[in-house]
Structures are given as C-alpha cells and as structure tokens.
Amino acid sequence: MSGGWNTIESDAGVFTYLIENLGVKDVQFEELMTLDPDELRQAGKVYGVIFLFKYPTGETRSDTPKDGSFDYDASTNIFFAAQTIQNACGTQALLSVLLNKDGELEIGKELREFKEFTGEFPSELRGEALSNSDLIREVHNSFARSSPFVDETQRVATEDDDVYHFIAYTSINNKLYELDGLQPAPISHGACSVDEFPDKVIPVLQRRIERYPATEIRFNLLACVRDLRLHAREIGDMEALEAEEHKRTEWQWENALRRHNFVGFVGELLKGVVREKLKQGDGAYEKWVEESKAKTKKRSEERRKQGVVDED
Known part of the structure; x- marks a missing residue:
C-alpha cells in the first residue's frame, strides 16, 4: 500500500462530496437529529444509514452479537468487507450501503469495477482490496482535516483513548442488515423491506444506544438518500431547491476550509x-x-x- 488513511468527520457535506468524487450520482447524506422514523421518511428515498458511536476498545469479540444474529451465508451474497486498517471505517461504511444498492442507484464506473473485481473474494480479502485502492484512499484523504501537528496515519489507539467507529444499516433482499467491518459477518435484524426500513432500523439503533450510560451522548446518524434537489425539481418546489443549493454551497466552502491549515x-x-x-x-x-x-x-x-x- 502506497499511503495511509486519515480520519474524516461524520459530516453530511463530507460524505456527500466524497461519494460524488468517487463517481456516485444523485445521492446525498442528511444528518438526522432525532431517532424518529418520521424524520427518516421525510428525507425521501432512503438507501441506508451510517451510525457513528464510541467504540468500546476493551470489548472482546463474541460468537454471537448483542443484538440480531450473524448471517455468514450473506457474506458471499452481498458486499461485506472486513475492516483491515485504521481510519477507513467511515468510507467503508458508506460503501457498504452504496455497493449493495447498485441496482437502485448509479455508483459510477470505478466503484462498479471494484465491486465486480472483489465479487468472489472473502470478506477479509475484500477489506484488503478496499484498503489498497489508491482511488478510494486518495478521495477519502482529500476530506481529512489538515493538521501540521499530528500524523494521523501513524498513531495507534490505546484502551484509554476515545475511539469512534462507523457502521452501516441497510435493507438488502428484504432483510435489515448491520454491516460492521469489525464483525465476522453481516448481522441480520430480521425481515425488512425497503419501505419498512425507517420503522425497523430506528428500534435497533435505540437498543444499541441504550447499552451505553445515560451520560454518553456522542452519537451521530447520517441517512444516505436520493439527492433532495431532484425531488424539489420534480414537484416544482423552487424554495426547497434554493435551500438545497444554498446548503451545497456551504458544504463546498466547509470542505475547502478542511483542506487547509492556517x-x-x-x-x-x-x-x-x-x-x-x-x-x-x-x-x-x-x-x-x-x-x-x-x-x-x-x-x-x-x-x-x-x-x-x-x-x-
């Protein structure tokens, strides 16, 4: 591998332009402020969600997950990659949604070729292939905050550090899957159609959050949705379209600032x-x-x- 992976923020603007630079079309991310199925439905067509949480570094891996069940057979039928490198989990989580929605959205030539190339690989080898992708790594790193003081590619986390981890939830083949590269297989949370996804995923997230002390509030949830500008144009809502275009302008400005240290x-x-x-x-x-x-x-x-x- 020719370089390391830097830390990126859990930010709708970062994720939206990251996937756009990878060739994905007509998709964006929206930050959810509540665990409410109605708020998720209001975001329009939902492809999945990305959940950021504090990872318990001292926790040992179990043969059974704390919620749901491992679906080892699904590892070969859907795109699931083991996480093999630090700091790549944000991009890995969003790809876990996008590459499993290839038939519903346009993921672009490069990602489609990557998916086809790794289609027969076991999850560990898929993870290695993702970690060694120059294109994906370079796009990912282009959204990292510039820091003249810290080499984030060299630092190794300890049990005393606050370590945060991204995972994905999406409906695939009428099942709700939790896709976490640190787990041995996709975790199934039962039957779930695309239309049922908002109602089915929120209780799963609530149960996960309830496992933490009440004082822990550092969670973030991003919904992967169809570009909201498309819907605004389709229904002729010029006010909503203007608001979305203004939001994009702000995201571009914020992303530009991230690339510079002052x-x-x-x-x-x-x-x-x-x-x-x-x-x-x-x-x-x-x-x-x-x-x-x-x-x-x-x-x-x-x-x-x-x-x-x-x-x-």
Missing part, C-alpha cells in the same frame, strides 16, 4: 502585528506585551474563582 497565516499575522507595534516606538511593543500578560493573568484568576483548573 498556522502559517496566523504566524504571518502575528509577525505583522509585532512589526506595527515596533514601528510605533516609545515602548509600544513592551506596553502591548505587558497588557497581554495582565489580561491573561486576570482570565486565569477568574477561572480559578469559578473552580476551573487550567491544564499544563
């Missing part, structure tokens, strides 16, 4: 401020430094009074 810019800005203070003469620079120190000391004292302890 350390150099901030450094040059500070240099400029210092130069201006030095030009003023008469001790202006020293006065500015002392004023800054006094303000910092005042903030620290106020934080201590409030019971907040500053970290070293």
